[in-house]
Every structure is written in structure tokens, then in C-alpha cells.
Amino acid sequence: MTVRVAQFLVIIISALALIPSGAHLAALPNKIALPQSEYFTVQAIYYGWAILGLLWLAAVTINALLAVIVRSQKWPFRLSVAAALCFALVFAVFFLWTFPAxxxxxxxxxxxxxxxxxRQQREYSHAANSVFVFVALCLATLxxxxxxxxGSP
Structure with a gap:
């Protein structure tokens, strides 16, 4: 895989991972105080979203791969590793707080x-993850x- 292809995929996949995370964050102020019956009704819109977790897997993988590819350059390497670690943190937060809820x-x-x-555990863990995904996208872009x-003039 060429460096430029990997870099393109890092940005695109990391950006795509931000879409569902950002949607959860944007919905938080409107959902956090809903009564139980309304909250449970609203949650039905997320059925099937589990497949979007594959974006996190793809993002951690492609960011780690880019780190390997650019390992000869200190800053691109460190930034790619940091982006991959942010996506790893997304999994940690998800499996420690979101998934159990x-x-x-x-x-x-x-x-x-x-x-x-x-509900608080779930909503705030999604909010934290949206921050981690955003930071990962910034690090990947940097x-x-x-x-x-x-080797080129």
C-alpha cells in the first residue's frame, strides 16, 4: 500500500467514524432529561447502528498501519500512533460503559x-467517545x- 493511499484512507475512515459519534453527542442535550418511556422510544432509532462499530475497527487498523508505513519520520509516526490509541480508547470506553448499559x-x-x-452512563460515554474520535481525526490529519x-527534489 502506498503512503498516499494509506493517508487518504486514514482521513476518510477517521472522518466517517466521527459521523455516528457526533450524532450521539449532538443528540445528548435533547435526550438526557427525557422521561423513561420517551427515552426508550427514541433509542429505537439506533437499532442497527452496531454495524457502524466496524468504522472504529477500520480506523484503529488503518491508523496503526499508517504508523508502520511512516515510521521513519518521527512526527507522522507519533501522530499516527496517537490517533490509533485514541481509537483504542474508544473501544475501551464503549466496552466499559456503553455496552454494559x-x-x-x-x-x-x-x-x-x-x-x-x-442512561447517563451510556450518553456520557458516547460523548467522551465523540471527543476521542474527533481528536483521532485531528491527529491523523496532522x-x-x-x-x-x-528522496525527491
């Missing part, structure tokens, strides 16, 4: 006594911009 409520089909606490072709 989804599981406890049967993907928001079953109300539990602590559903409001689980990696691309800092890379210099070597």
Missing part, C-alpha cells in the same frame, strides 16, 4: 430500576500534513 437494558427495550443511571516525501 445497553446489555442491562436489553438494548433499551427493558426498563431497569437504575435505567436513569444507565500526521498526513507533517509527512514529507523523502
Amino acid at each position: 445497553n446489555q442491562a437494558t436489553n438494548n433499551w427495550r427493558t426498563a431497569t430500576e437504575n435505567w436513569a443511571t444507565l 500526521s498526513v500534513l507533517s509527512w514529507r516525501r523523502t
